[in-house]
Amino acid sequence: MAARTFLGTLRLAILIAVLLFVALGAWLDRARSRDWDNTLRVTVYPASHSTDPGVRAYTAALQAEDFADVESFFIDEASGYGITLERPVRIRVSHAARELPPVLPDRPGPLTIALWSLRLRYFAARTAWNDSLPAPDIQVFALYSRLGPGSTAMPDSVGLSKGLIALTHLYGDAAAAGSNQVVLVHEVLHTLGATDKYDFATGQPLVPEGLGEQDRQPLYPQDLGEIMAGRIATSARDAVVADSLEQMLVGPVTALEIGWPP
Ligand SMILES: [Zn+2]
Incomplete structure (x- = not known):
């Protein structure tokens, strides 16, 4: 009995230590990401959320150049607020995510959200680990669906304000490239506290x-x-x-x- 209590206490202590560690890490990351002293490195991991061959081909061909407008947007907007950084944000595209990220179910309760957020963090850490590119400051998982008639309603995109990870739902079609970038920037800004x-x-x-x-x-x-x-x-x-x-x-x-x- 005494041993069991001891183990229970130990487990609780470890859990609290892990949570504190995660919280402190998230706080440090966020503070560092918002000082705007250095270029923020953002990696986009595109993945097809559809079996449609067009969406798959579009997703597989995406490169950093496809997100050049995002970089220009940050240059223009940041300079308006006196940020003198030449390149506030740099986008890279990685095709290192082999599986789809965990998606938040409909109408989740607080516990479901907490568990999903941990799973997404774990998925993000594993993806960065398997990537030959250097670990970025912000990770954006971009799930592409089919645009047009018959396309189902899009789930909401989410940016974790703690953890510098975003999960975005976009359309896998060149016609939606502009509106996709609007969604992407919105979610990146959420990760920075907006x-x-x-x-x-x-x-x-x-x-x-x-x-x-x-x-x-x-x-x-x-x-x-x-x-x-x-x-x-x-x-x-x-x-x-x-x-x-x-x-x-x-x-x-x-x-x-x-x-x-x-
Ligand atoms: Zn939002």
Whole structure:
């Protein structure tokens, strides 16, 4: 009995130590990733979430050049907030993920989310370990589905604010390359601490922090969107998905959240 209690206590102590270690590691990673002293290295791991041959071919052919607009977006936006880093973000593409990452089930409870997040972290660590590229600061797992009629509703993309890992659901079609990049940047910014700036019930950008042009007169329709709102408000009740990062910007609230000086 006494031995069992001792083992139980030991197990609990080890569990607490592991959790503290993970929490401290996540905090250090996040602090380091938001000081903007060095280029943030982002690796995108594309994977086909579909048996469609077109999606598979598209996914297999993706290269870093396909994400050049993401790098330009960070250069333009960061310089507007006084970040003098020549290349704030550098994207690499790796085809080292041999399996699909664990996907969060529908309507998960808190325990399911916690377990899924641990599994995703483990998957991410294993993938980085098996990769010949140097370990990145941020890992983005990009799951590509088929675009067009018959394509099912896309699950939500998620960026873990602790752990610098994002799981994005994108369309495996050149026609969606621009909107894919909008989703990708949104999730990368979540990993850096940015919060959503849209109404969860309606999807409508929040006013004013979710608007790209807060001082516009009259306010609507807006031509630009705030990246963490995800969409561009055409009226107080309507919003459209952006076709490319050129229509998006980083607003002041998001900038503050990710450590860009006001
Ligand atoms: Zn979001």
